[in-house]
Amino acid sequence: MCGADVPSPSIPRIAMLGGTFDPVHIGHLRSAVELGEALALDAVHMIPAHVPPHRKAPGISAEHRLAMLKAGIGDTPGLVADDREVRRPGHSYSIDTLVSLREEWGEQARLVMAVGHDAFLGLPEWHQRDRLLSLAHIVVIDRPDHEAPLEPALASLIEGREVSTVESMMAAPGGHLLRLRLPSRMAIAATEVRWRLQQGLSVRYLIPEAVERYIASHALYRHS
Numbered sequence: 158m159c160g161a162d163v164p165s166p167s168i169p170r171i172a173m174l175g176g177t178f179d180p181v182h183i184g185h186l187r188s189a190v191e192l193g194e195a196l197a198l199d200a201v202h203m204i205p206a207h208v209p210p211h212r213k214a215p216g217i218s219a220e221h222r223l224a225m226l227k228a229g230i231g232d233t234p235g236l237v238a239d240d241r242e243v244r245r246p247g248h249s250y251s252i253d254t255l256v257s258l259r260e261e262w263g264e265q266a267r268l269v270m271a272v273g274h275d276a277f278l279g280l281p282e283w284h285q286r287d288r289l290l291s292l293a294h295i296v297v298i299d300r301p302d303h304e305a306p307l308e309p310a311l312a313s314l315i316e317g318r319e320v321s322t323v324e325s326m327m328a329a330p331g332g333h334l335l336r337l338r339l340p341s342r343m344a345i346a347a348t349e350v351r352w353r354l355q356q357g358l359s360v361r362y363l364i365p366e367a368v369e370r371y372i373a374s375h376a377l378y379r380h381s
């Protein structure tokens with residue numbers, strides 16, 4: 158992956174972009190590509206949650222959501238459809254996923270957990286949030302459709318961790334927080350995609366055509 162900021166060849170830079178991906182859409186995929194460029198990452202692991210911890214169970218199985226993600230990524234350089242949460246039983250806590258990525262990539266790897274602004278707002282409720290904050294960097298992706306201010310509990314949780322540049326974040330393996338405004342900033346949400354599919358409306362250009370074909374061939378999202 159290429160970016161303005163050239164990484165050291167010996168220290169991997171890895172991001173996790175987890176999600177329900179019900180289904181994956183262009184907002185996820187453009188964010189992952191632009192995140193890779195902005196942070197000069199070696200790989201962005203896009204990881205569907207098997208059992209999302211803080212929302213109701215999706216109507217579509219983790220296997221279908223993973224298959225759609227694979228179809229959507231296709232051969233995009235730097236993006237990985239990662240099945241580790243789909244293979245792991247129980248709630249898909251991000252701390253467990255980050256521990257496994259840390260084991261895989263090593264103590265010195267720059268490990269980033271990327272979340273959209275809406276997901277970030279829920280961070281005070283996350284499992285082992287303090288351990289998570291020191292194990293990886295958090296990058297908060299700005300979303301034009303989600304702009305609520307931070308609650309005091311979240312502001313105090315991240316106090317002292319925020320940095321304003323990629324360089325200062327990447328000086329350490331984890332522990333910092335960076336807010337990022339990516340170039341495309343798309344107001345696309347999976348909720349809207351599901352609703353359109355249920356209504357029989359077009360989803361062209363909101364999701365990749367390969368994902369649209371997968372949905373049609375498996376007759377997904379026809380009922381609410």
Ligand SMILES: Nc1ncnc2c1ncn2[C@@H]1O[C@H](COP(=O)(O)OP(=O)(O)OP(=O)(O)O)[C@@H](O)[C@H]1O
Nearest residue numbers: 175176177178184188272273276343345346347348
């Ligand atoms: N358009 C977007 N731009 C930037 N980040 C996004 C966008 N859509 C989702 N994300 C982020 O991607 C991650 C996974 O999102 P998720 O799978 O819940 O999609 P969603 O579109 O928010 O779904 P839903 O509408 O079902 O809540 C979250 O961190 C979320 O904030």
Ligand SMILES: O=C(O)c1ccc[n+]([C@@H]2O[C@H](COP(=O)([O-])O)[C@@H](O)[C@H]2O)c1
Nearest residue numbers: 175176177206210211250251276283284
């Ligand atoms: O670990 C947790 O406690 C936790 C709580 C809420 C959300 N997450 C993760 O945050 C990511 C985005 O969640 P969602 O619900 O917006 O798709 C996804 O990888 C979830 O597993 C993780």
